[in-house]
Amino acid sequence: MIRRLLTVCVAGLLGALAVGSPALAHGADAPDGTDYRTSVTTLAPALPGLTVRAVEAGARLELTNRTGRTVEVLGYAGEPYLEVRPDGVYENRNSPATYLNRTLDGDTEPPAGTDPTLPPSWQRIGTEPVARWHDQRTHWLEEAPPEQVRADPDRTHRIRDWTVPLRDGVTPIELHGTLDWLPPPSPGPWWLVSLVGALALGTLGLLPAGTRRGRLVTATLAGGFALAGAGAVAFAVARELDAGADGLGGVTQGLLAGQIWPLLTGLGALAAGAYALARRPAADFALALSGACLALFAGVANAAVFGRSVAPVPWPGTSARVLVAAMIVIGVGGTLAGVLRLRAVERDAPGAGGVVHRDAAAGDQPRAAAATGSNP
Structure with a gap:
């Protein structure tokens, strides 16, 4: 049963790695x-609130809009598009x-019938x-990059x-900003480091769990899972903050609505690390399963x-x-290490054609002495 579950997890993990597509979005x-x-960059003129x-x-x-008055966002033909009033947001x-x-x-x-010259028809949203709205004046909408980027893609351009017109009553306000191209990094080295590091970590599962080195590996994996779990939670929270979540309530609501799987994955990795550090039964299975989820969902x-040069978090792209x-x-390394250890346990289990290894330090007598009836 354990082998079947792990086979499914590893197959799903390898399939996702092969496709390499980011499955989740905020x-x-x-x-x-x-x-x-x-x-x-600026609001001209600035308006307190x-x-x-x-x-x-x-x-x-x-x-x-905390001014206590109505502020309008104008559309592409200069028509009223949004009104942000003290009691909420209305769209035309x-x-x-x-x-x-x-x-x-x-x-x-x-x-049909949409016309910017018609009187506004407001609906509360x-x-x-x-x-919060997409605004074409602030984006590059073409699939191909701009001409100057195609001519020299390795430089910032x-x-x-851009300018988005606003209005406070009859007073015009201009929102100013910039749109820049930032050269993207090459994804190849990052994937190479990730996969080589995962394989190196996974091979530690070849060390017998009952030895001193094996226990050190378990502690290392447990610590790694604790850090990675905290990182997964932090990344999910950062995505919500970058998406505009405000305060503990806003972040919590955003996590539950759009980041539930990364959040559960991070908490699961923390739990699996604590479980392994306590040397609980089935700790290797917990690490393998949690590692697969961590690699996939976080x-x-x-x-x-x-x-991509700009990550959806309020950190520099390199940190992300x-x-x-x-x-x-x-995640991948922990999964491989857990699978290797579980296979070793199955191989050495009674009835599986293997030998049961006992830890003499725990007080068990060597099997050979017990079989012959001699005193240890």
């Missing part, structure tokens, strides 16, 4: 990484931007004075300085950062890549 179209950096920032690795703008059903901004790619066709799921590589190393 939202429906939130990027797992990008090579374009969207930055908010009004703040705007880029969230979800620059995929959305977030406007928070007659504005084409309402539909074009549904997705990051801007590929939603506005329904939120109860807090906080609006300023794609454009490592491979976020591996897009290996080939190091953490993801560590989770893959410990």
Whole structure:
């Protein structure tokens, strides 16, 4: 039974590694990484209580209105698009931007009759004075990179300085920002380091568990799982913070809604590490199963950062890549080590054609002496 479960886990892990696709994302179209950096620079004029920032690795703008007044976001034809009022957010059903901004790619066709020259038809879409939306003025929408990037892809390029018009009553406000291309790293070296490190860690499972070195390996794996589990939880929390989650309640709600599997994976790795450190029965099985989940849901799921310059976390891209590589190393390596140890136990079990190894330090008599009836 144990061998069958582990076979399924390892097969799924190897399949995911072969495909190499990041399976999980925070939202429906939130990027797992990008090579374009969207930055908010200034509000002109500044308005106390009004703040705007880029969230979800620059995929959305977030406007928070604590002024006590209504602030409008204007659409692509200068029409009212959003109103952020003290009692919530309203969108204009007659504005084409309402539909074009549904997705990051801007590929939603506005329904017939949509006309920016018509009087606004407001519909409430939120109860807090906080609006988040995709804005085509802040993105590069083409699949191919800009001409200057194609000519010299190894340099940072300023794609454009962008402006999003706002309005406070009749007073115009301009939101200014920048869009830059950042050269992406090569994913090959990161995958190579991850897989070689995982194989090296996995081979430690060849050491017999009952020996001094074997116990040291168990302690090392337990410590690694504790660190990787904490890293998985931290990465999930960081994705929520980058997506605009505010406060403990906002982060918790975001984790439960969009990061539940990475969160459970991280907590499971912490538990498996503690279980192994306590030398509980079936600790090797716990490490193998938890390691497979860690590699899949926290490592491979976020591996897009290996080939993207901007990671969906509020950290430098290199820090995100190091953490993801560590989770893959410990997850895959822990799975291999657990499988090797479990196979050794099956091989040496009575009735399996092997020999049961006893730990003399634990007070067991050597089998040979017991068989002959001699005193130890």
